[in-house]
Amino acid sequence: MPDFPLAHLTAIAYYLPSGELTNEQLSTVFPEWSVDKIMNKVGISARRVVAKNEFTSDLAVAAAQNLFKENNFNPDNIDYLILCTQSPDYFLPTTACLVHERLQLSSAAGAIDINQGCSGFVYGLGLAKGLIASGDVDNVLLITAETYSRFLHPDDKGNRSIFGDAAAAALITASPAGAKIGKVVLGTEGKGAKNLIVKNGAMRFPKTEDQSMRTDIDGNFFNDNYLYMNGTEIFNFTLESVPALVKDTLERNELQQEHIDLFIFHQANKFMLDYLRKKIKIPAEKFYIHMERCGNTVSSTIPIAMKHALLEDKIKAGSKVLVAGFGVGYSWGGTVLQF
Incomplete structure (x- = not known):
C-alpha cells in the first residue's frame, strides 16, 4: 500500500x-x-x-x-x-x-x-x-x-x-x-431537510411579498421567506445522532472515550449541549463551550471554540480533541484531532 x-x-x-x-x-x-x-x-x-x-x-x-x-x-x-x-x-x-x-x-x-x-x-x-x-x-x-x-x-x-x-x-x-486529522465520520439523513430550512428564495419556490408569521401544526411560528426551525424535531435528531456519532468516531479512530482530552461540539445552544454532555457521560471539565458573546455561528462554532480553547491552554501538545458537528440537512460529522 x-x-x-x-x-x-x-x-x-x-x-x-x-x-x-x-x-x-x-x-x-x-x-x-x-x-x-x-x-x-x-x-x-x-x-x-x-x-x-x-x-x-x-x-x-x-x-x-x-x-x-x-x-x-x-x-x-x-x-x-x-x-x-x-x-x-x-x-x-x-x-x-x-x-x-x-x-x-x-x-x-x-x-x-x-x-x-x-x-x-x-x-x-x-x-x-x-x-x-x-x-x-x-x-x-x-x-x-x-x-x-x-x-x-x-x-x-x-x-x-x-x-x-x-x-x-x-x-x-x-x-x-499542528493537529493530525484522524478518521472522519460523516452522515446524512435528508428526510429531516424540512425541519431546518429557508424554503423560498431559490429556484423551486421564489421569494414572495408575504411578511406575515404563521403557525405550523406543532405551534412553531414561521414565514417561508425566512429560516424555519422545528426545535422539537431538531432536538430529537440531535439526541439520536450525536451519541452514535461520538461512538462511531471513537471506534474509527481506535480510541476509548477516556482517551479524549477535550470534546468540542457544534455550539448549538447551552441547553442542548448540557443535555448531550450528560447523556454521553462526558465530564464537565472535558467539555468545552464558547458561545456566550457570539451566539450560534453555524459552521464557524467549532473553529471559534477551538481557537479559544487553545488560547486558554485547554488544548496542549499531545491532546486528543474530538470535534462533532450536526444540524441542517440533516447532516453530521466527527473526527479526532491529535495535537
Whole structure:
C-alpha cells in the first residue's frame, strides 16, 4: 500500500462583525422574554450581526487575513480554497471565487463553495484531508462563513436569540505541524431537510411579498421567506445522532472515550449541549463551550471554540480533541484531532 500524505490542522483564526444584538435589546422587542430567561435558555448574552453593506465574502476575507497575519503565512502558498457557506453573496459565481480574488491567491489555486451548515467545518476537514492525501496539494484554506441574520424574521424571537454572524479560517497542510486529522465520520439523513430550512428564495419556490408569521401544526411560528426551525424535531435528531456519532468516531479512530482530552461540539445552544454532555457521560471539565458573546455561528462554532480553547491552554501538545458537528440537512460529522 502506498503512503498517503497526512493532513494537519495547522492554524485557526476568525472574524466577528462589529454589530451586536444583546439580550437587553431582544427583551425590549419581546418583553415576555427577560434577559435572564434568554441567558438561561440558550446560554447566549450577545450575537454578532453584519451591517447592511457587509456580506459573507467580507467576513471570509477578514477571517483569512487574520489567519495569514497571526501565523505569518504567505497566501501565495495556498493551493486550494474551500468556502463553506449557506448564505453566499450570489447564486453564481461562487463566493469562493470572490474571496480568492480579494485575497490575491494564486491563479493555480482551486476555489469551491460547499453548501453545508452546522456540520460544515468537519465536512470541510474531510475534504481538505482528501486533497492533501491525493498528493496534488500541500496547503488548503478552509473558510466557514455565514450571515444567517439575513434569514431571520424580525418577529422570530427563537431563532433571533440563537444565531450570530461570523467567519473562521483554518489552514490544513501536509507539513507535520499542528493537529493530525484522524478518521472522519460523516452522515446524512435528508428526510429531516424540512425541519431546518429557508424554503423560498431559490429556484423551486421564489421569494414572495408575504411578511406575515404563521403557525405550523406543532405551534412553531414561521414565514417561508425566512429560516424555519422545528426545535422539537431538531432536538430529537440531535439526541439520536450525536451519541452514535461520538461512538462511531471513537471506534474509527481506535480510541476509548477516556482517551479524549477535550470534546468540542457544534455550539448549538447551552441547553442542548448540557443535555448531550450528560447523556454521553462526558465530564464537565472535558467539555468545552464558547458561545456566550457570539451566539450560534453555524459552521464557524467549532473553529471559534477551538481557537479559544487553545488560547486558554485547554488544548496542549499531545491532546486528543474530538470535534462533532450536526444540524441542517440533516447532516453530521466527527473526527479526532491529535495535537
